[in-house]
Amino acid sequence: MTGRDRSGAPPVRTHKEERNWVGKSIRRVEDPKFLRGRGGYIADLVTPWTLHAAVLRSPYAHARIVAIDTTAAEALDGVHAVITGAQAAELTDPMPDFGPDPANHTWRCLAVDKVRYVGEGVAIAVADSRYLAEDALGLIEVEYEPLPAVVDPEAALADGSALVHETLGSNCAYERTFDFGEVDRDFAEADLVVRDRLRWHRSGGQPLETVGAIADFDHATGQVTIDTNSLSFTSYLFMVAGTLRIPANKLDIRPVPAGGSFGSKLFATKPAVIAAMCSRVAGRPVVYLEDRIDNMSNCDHHGSDRIYEVELAVMRDGTLRGIKIDTIDDYGAYIQFGVGHHGNALAQVTGPYKIGSVRYRVRAVLTNKNQQGAYRGFGSEVNNWMLEQMVDKAARELGMDPVQIRRRNFIQPSDFPYFVPTGNVYDSGNYGAVLDEALKLADYDRWRAEQAKARDEGRYIGVGLISAQERSVFSATEFWFWFDEPGAPVTSMPESVTLKVDATGGITATLYSCAFWGNSPETMVAQLVAEEFDCDPHAVSVVYQGSKNGLPATGPGGSRTTVMLAGAVEGATAKIKAKALRTAAHLLEADPDDLKWVDGGFQVKGVPEQRKSLADIAVVLHLFKHSLPEDVESGLEECKVYDHPYTTMPSSDRKDLGVFYPFMGHACHVPVVEVDVETGAVTFLAYAAVHDCGTLVNPRSLAGHIVGGTAQGIGTALHEEFVYDADGQLLSSSFLDYQIPTAMEVPALAIGHAETPSPYTPHGIKGGGEGGRMMAPAAVNAAVNDALAPLGVRLTELPMTPERILTALRASPGRAL
Template identity: 60%
Template sequence: MTQTDIPTDVPVATAPAPMAPHKDLKWIGRSVKRVEDPKLLRGLGRYIDDVVLPGMLHAVVLRSPHAHARIVSVDAERARNAPGVVAVLTGPEAAARFAPLPDSGPAPDKHVWRVLAADKVRYVGEGVAVVVAETRYQAEDARTLIDVTYDLLDPIVDPLEAAENTDDLVHEALGTNVAYERTFTFGEVAHDFATADVVVRDRLRWGRQTAHPLDTTAAIGDYDPGTGEMVVHTNSISMTWLAFGAAVALGIPSNKLDLRPYISGGSFGSKQFCWRSTVTAAMMSKITGRPVKYVEDRLDHQLNGDQHGSDRYYDVELALMRDGTFRSLKIDCVDDYGAYIQFGVGSHGNALAQVTGPYRITSTEYRVRAVLTNKTQQGAYRGFGADAGNWALERIVDKAAAELGMDPVDIRRRNLIPPDAFPYHIPSGNMYDSGNYEPVLDHALERFGYAGWREKQALMRAEGRKVGIGIVTANERSVYGATEFWFWFDDKDVPVKTTSTPEGVSLTVDTVGNLTVTLYSTPFWGNSSDTVAAMLVAEEFDVDPADVTVVHHGTKGGLPAAGPGGSRLTVMLAGAVTGAAKKIKDKLLRIAAHDMEVDEADLEWVDGGYQVRGAEDARRSTADLAMLAYLVKTALPAGEESGLAANFVYDHPHLTMPKPDRSDLGSFYPCVGHACHLVAVEVDPETGAVDILDYVAVHDSGTLVNPRSYDGQIVGGTAQGVGTALSEELTYDAGGNPQVGTFWDYLIPTALDVPEVDFGHEQTPSPITAHGIKGGGEAGRLMAPGALSAAIDDALRDHGVRVTELPATPERIVGWLRKEET
């Protein structure tokens, strides 16, 4: 079937065929120590900055001090003549030699995104030139010798004003600052609002934040002028998808580009592609003919990275009945994308995948305006828009409960999707594969001691203490489908309707039965992919995960692999490993049956080998069969080749196409987990400080693979959610100048700020994935902002304060209190 033959009228409301029943599991579900830990704890992990190649040079980037200005000239002669300098490349020179960076946003030809600005700079920190020298110190010194003449332009900073302004433009070729605008209507929204008893409205502001992993984005380009081949050592976490785009930008055939992965000291979305660092290092290696290392410093990462999160203004309306039953939801969102829009409006796809959360809401209207301003562009940050979407939904639910005089627990319970409704299709079309939400709620309430906390709260408030309790019941979509990259546009404007988001693995059993799994995604970046892969292989072959070797392959000659992102990798690795293991075990079965002269149907897999049913002494272990497979060709069935190896590429577990009129977006994020977070806080009205007194998180992400690692994901995500709710914010002044340059200004929570999280788990297996696994990598961050906002509301309810803007910093809280007092 060709791409153009793919039907667009596939029914979207049908349930997928369920997977085979899940067998008794030996390793999956056990808390296993990470196989990555020994090398990391002993300092033996190899990060990009640890790599030194013979003859390696070092690159630094000259950045714009202006938010908006035309580049009149760039004079780099003094820098080129500086000690140790090997090459200098300016923006106009780069534009003449290299293609723009990959861009999946709307109209990429009208807002061209390059590694260096060519015509004008569009935010403070945008690259203007690259200097390469024998040492980093020499490159840093030479950078100060480059003279750039700018013609200053009025900065465009306020997205609400920018949306209406057609005189001052970030990109003149677009003719507007609104890069994308569309309203999606799902169901009978007008009717549901007209017949509702109550309509609750809210205006909300989700502030800009960013990822700050321990190590920044980095790459080493190593070009061979003789062969025309380019090796790039990179800490990107999306290898295969990066390769073809980088090849185009560099003007190198994709089969001559090899991206080699390295462990990463965290990502949180910041290393989703690493376009800038990869292309910067590679293009300078191509120019010099020597290896070139480029490592972001902290300021590079903050001002010129591609991981700034959502920056949104919401108008939200909820229609409901007086008994608290929800009917319809309207969302109107203005999103400040900064100067470019590399991922399009994909973060709103994440929101639309679970737009109505865990609630029975029959219709939805969603309007998005993606506005360009003179700020650093958005990228991927943990949650990728689903975080803001969850917060906006939970805020309006809390406001509805307050207006109806209902307990926030009761209004949620009344509207939860019942277990017999799964698989459930939300109004936008996405399918929720499975769920049982009330047990999660009940588990969380019991673990938190909700009734007891309400009693303690009353006593503490009687003492004058401002104590509040907050709750959220929220979903976590996982395992994205490629249709979300293009359903934003009409069919006629979509050149290729991509539907594949694959993940490949290779599995090998050696001569004595030892197992090696090769991954084509990144090594460790926090999610313990090696441990997951080892556990999955161990589950299939009845070995210890510690005995499974995990290796990583570069992109050249590798299998397709989309890598992590969207909480997908564990699900996808499970499908890929299961598929590869089946190929090998089927071959082992054929060899065993032939060797023991029995029918294949008479054999069963038991404890790492095949044995005759009912005859434990008649068996062949994996090692026995591997020896035959490699060394005794005459013992193999006719036509069977020697060796034991298999490749398997696993694709999306359940994808349906959007309708042509986009009244239904189809199923594209179907593995949907659920969580309930409860928190108690105390607010000091004099200082605005928020003290977290108790925190409970109960999650259901299908079958748990490694509870030990998953609990780490939850507490890490919750820590980021605490920062989102209370302290972290990237702000700009009226001139487009960043007001945050260091960690004195960008306040990441410390260990003293993050509460001890009391974990609980429920397990509702997915019917569409191997072992019933769902993704859970963004756990915590999708829930904590809403829970903390609700708790602050509750603490300050006597003052009429509601959290409508994040982060709820001490200054903001005091300001809200003073406003209510006047």
């Protein structure tokens, strides 16, 4: 191993060369129900007996709640309950919170004493229909005392700024600087220090179905059942029970297909708490399904909102030595996940490059905006953009080609497993091969020639090129290594599967986390099961279990699901095959060592006609107990709780954060754009993307991830932004103002794959669910900057809207508009 000396690595796996199903592009087993409109989303599950909840949102960014009068709303026919924030605080405890010092910035399902952003809920109406509930909201009278709004994150840090949470005494919820490696030495010895200020504005995932829940509180038993389209961090749902003030064994949260998430439904528990609280008060099932304005203004899941001051130490030959990163991150009014966004960044902070040292300073700032949560990449996509911007700027200042500077600094295949300065490991890779394939797929040299020709004609074509990482399969340590004395140094992030072989040989897989979040879990698990048992994936039944009867699970997030479920399937399969082997040996009157698994059953080595299929074995185990040895139990069902395959603990001084995100994917994106300098419009001429996600499970499904993620990344780069004015008003609270790219703006992608199997995971799989968005913002920014380089223009702020492009052009001495 290169880098620092390490222990604790798991044994290196040997992966078989030939596979029957893993690696095949099969049609999704979920498709029939979704194509028939029978997916079973929240809106599909509402019955006539179900009541509807609607939330009254604050029109102010910052204000004290002086009084609320609900009399008229309560008197409206068809209204069953009206609940204010003060009443909700009597019914529920604060929301689950992984952030620092939650005692001093309490986050509740409704505001109690004051509101802290436009859209924060202040009251709820429960009625026979959503229409009536909305009408009731219009009858609620709220008296506010407006307070100064804190909107700019740098101004929020200034002395005398209004405080979002007075009990904190500051708008800085967290601050720390980490040093990894010999930072000062590397900068002192550098030939050149490249500096820049970069700005990434907030955007967010826009699901087709917003976050919702249907809750039924049974007063006879105290049991609460909640159907919800958010069920990640499954093992932590006892925290929701705590918020509802009920025992955890009285809560059953059942998964419903997400209807789109992209991270924005990661542990999105507020709708579930609201629905359950309302059901308890009203005595009937209650559905709360956000409307679009709810989701955009009061979802607790806006994406990152960062300001960077960066320095990159470089040698004249292009060697990258060290990097200093100083970032301010605007978290909005609360900080539910702490600074986990930056843990994601630190997992791959040096990208694919041999950068020897890192200084990382983060300040988490509270402002009067909707709080940050998760969005595809969870902060690491921002780091990719920042780093690739700096590498491109270094290349330009050194007069180097962007391909050349990357090749010079790539970690080489012989270096893996490779430890980056933070202590995280990259398990495998071949970055040069990915780059070569991307240049070929993009027809790079031809586009460079086209670019030169176009410039002679007064047109501005740009060719972007970035090489960046996609970390996958997080360890729980990333949530607490930020603290010298963490309050809860948890280390478990498992995933579980139960496999059952019925009397006919049919196989059912039971999952214990989110239902259809986007990585086609039913197809993926069916393929993995089929690979183990030599059956048709479409013959495998995949079902879900709620939290009450579920095994430990974490759910999707951090591109972890495929790797973790593959391990769980492998483990459960091994148990089933062990029992089946013993049974087959008894039935065949053979020594178990003389049997081998072939084509879906056990057969005597060298005598293939003497065999028992899995169905032969299963029927005996289910129905013929007395034909088996006495200590063999009936049935053929096994479960596996699969823990993280490779993680190590941080050092006590936090100079080494340990291995916490070890399965490192990689990609190279090459977009070609043309920028209209009169209008600021950006048009795509071509786009190539090559990804290495280890061993592919379903290339067709992965291609969908790449296309969808790239579309979102294009939105981040050019269009999408949650815009707040100086008073904290959200100006882009609908799709009229929040511009999502359509099929007209997203180009056809040429997609390629490389495979460097992980030595530590089943089949060599790495995660791949976030790749497109992890790469596209940096790639598109690089292409636009390349196009405008002759005019002396370099965009350092995303999204690059036409207005921002034209403003940069006007400010450039190379172009007068």
